[in-house]
Amino acid sequence: MYSDKDIAIVILNWNGRTLLEQFLPSILKYSEATKIYVADNASTDSSVEFLKTSFPEVTIIQNSENGGYAKGYNEALQHVSEPLLCLLNSDIEVTENWLHGILTAFNSETKPDIIQPKILDYKDKSKFEYAGAAGGFIDKYGYPFCRGRIFDSIEDDKGQYNDVIDIFWASGACFFIKNEIFKSLKGFDESYFAHMEEIDLCWRAYNSNYKTQYVGTSTVYHVGGATLSNTNPKKTYLNFRNSLMTLVKNTDKNVFSKAITRMFLDGVAGIRFLFQLKPLHFWAVLKAHYSFYINLGGILKVRRTCKRRSNYYQTSSIVWSYFIKKVKTFDCL
Secondary structure, eight states: OOOGGGEEEEEEESSOHHHHHHHHHHHHHTOTTSEEEEEEOSOSSSHHHHHHHHOTTSEEEEOSSOOHHHHHHHHHGGGOOOSEEEEEOTTEEEOTTHHHHHHHHHTSTTOOSEEEEEEEETTEEEEEOTTTTTOEEEBTTSOEEETTEETTEEOBOSSTTOSEEEESBOOTTEEEEEHHHHHHTTSSOGGGOSSSHHHHHHHHHHHTTOOEEEEEEEEEEEOOSSSSOTTOHHHHHHHHHHHHHHHHHHOOSOHHHHHHHHHHHHHHHHHHHHHTTOHHHHHHHHHHHHHHHHTHHHHHHHHHHSOOOSOOOSBSOHHIIIIISOOOSGGGO
């Protein structure tokens, strides 16, 4: 049976002293028996000095460079031996007893391997937060969506997702995984740098018959966009590029027809950015596709080494459901 002492909370930090100062106290308060690490991605601010002075009970892991989310965690977690890992964004506020539901799930007969709690918006705590909401799913063409959030439509939390269910992917904002499974899957794909790497990991876990679960009895609040805002074209670039990579690496069959359909839909999204007077985001989509093309050989090489499994998608096309059929909430899919 797992207990609080079996969990390692690992917070990845890059120049985030302000966030650590704001959110670390609640983590320490409500995770008393749990070991807490801060993995510092070669910060150039005073984060490390601040931690040493103000929070000596926190273990600091100093990474050699800023390798983003993927490489940062891969490097740091080599130094963590606890059987359960909690990868926690530095802009997360946790709540009292937030670990209780997680441990109950890990100790249950359903035996999940990866878990995500309910993620609400720190700026409006009555709403779900974009990055994960109430658990992630994916469509046939690799577009991710969540219970509580489909594209930009975000639901109010009315207790409709206070359940425990199997999901396809868990948010990297608050991501629990068994240490042995993280290592058996060889961690995150470091070519992603940031964004979508947790979906890729969960897809690889699904293909290896591991189980990912949402636990709505545990709640955290996420600021979102504290490192890279949704309005930043670099985020658009990473999301479009990494999502295409994830689809090609992990889908079961008809990979080329799916990829071509996906690229067409991405093109429509790019044109939509132009109509919205967002030319930098249009350019980011083009750059994402260019990067995908020039790296396609390497992606296909990785694909040949991956396990694959069918029946991964919740709906055939979330784009069609949302933009054509006007489905705005998960329960209407």
